[in-house]
Amino acid sequence: MNERTWERMGAGSGLVAAVLLLVSLLLHPAAPTAEEPVLTFFYIAANRGTVLLTALLATLAGVVFLWFVGHLRHLLQRAEGGVEAFSPVVFAAGVGLSTVTVVSMLPVAALASMTRNVAIASQSTVFVLAELHRFSLGPLGLLVALFAATAGAAMVRREMLAPWVGWFGFVVALIGLVAGVSSFYLSGQFVVVAGLVTGIAFAVWVGDAAVLMLYRPEVDRVQARGAAFAH
Template sequence: MNERSWERLGAASGLVAAVLLLAAFVTAPSPPGLDASAATIIGYLGDHRVGMLTASLLVTLAAVAFLWFVAHLRHVLQRAEGGAEAFSPVVLVSGVSLATVCALGMVPLTALATLIARPVGLGESEAVRVLYGMHQLSLGPVGLLVALFAVSTGAAMVRRELAGPWLGWLGMIVAVIGLVAGVSSFFAALSGTAMFLAYAMGIAFALWLAAASVVMLLRPEVERVTTARGVFAR
């Protein structure tokens, strides 16, 4: 397999991650807020157990596909930067961290949806709320990591190191949404606004990821003849 084919495969992995992520949003019904009672959470998980398990699986698979895409971006940026190591390390670390936190954030929800099939005792109600809260509060770190990944990848796009500048500016918008959603998850976790921003961030990120993947799939970066500006040039 030549480099052009490998790059198409890497770009396709980003599209797969975006589609899986959007499918997870469609599969999972709107969850109760963080301030919901244990009875409400248990009822919600009992009514939508299969949907929640499916959504958890889709998000985890999306994280795996996203890791391949991040590795592809690292290769492309390292070549475009000529060894200067400007944005490529940040894109790699933030992307890997984002995938890891997303996958781990689904573990408490998966555990709840799996164990909810049996009756929940009175003493276990608070444990249900704690596990559910851990899942919901993981959206804070996810938002901040989305912001870091989108701003670093977007900056590389603006500098024409990959894809195109217009995608880079869209990435900056996604970064702002991620930053606002991440911060609000820490300071306004009990509000409906925080949940709305989290959903908006997820959908915006998935659509931006899909657009970037399609552009890179149609025109592999190895075909581009560019001379990137030196980041550390005086």
């Protein structure tokens, strides 16, 4: 396969990850907060299939996203002419975001698994698992902010895609920053809604970027104008 085909495969992985994440977010039921462990337990028990599907789709999104992150590193390294500018930070933030996404689904899957045996479930256990999932929204939001801000800066500098996609990334970064910081100090539905908005905005942004990469592979743009930091 030539480089253009490989680029389309990398861009396609971003689109698949965005769709998986978006579907998982839209499927996720608005469960009661961790402060109501009894309601949380019975709500998850009543929606066990949906909760497990949500966790599975989000986990798959995190795994597929790794391919897209590797693709972005390749594009940025080529655009930067071998100079390590944004590419290492984008790569590290993307790997961290994927890892935390997968880990954040473990408490949710554990809660759904517990509903098969009411005898082993206690209010304290349900509370702790629900709180672990909620607290994961903090690191997730901050990693979204870092990834979107650095990748967006590269786009604004015309290292890849178009400046408007980079400015969109800055908006996503701001949303992620607010959601990430607030999750450490606040609780209840605000944190849940902030996390949902962050996830949807991030999925839409990644999906837009992937579609543009599929429409015009970056190798065509680089051949037209050369590396950003070549001199």
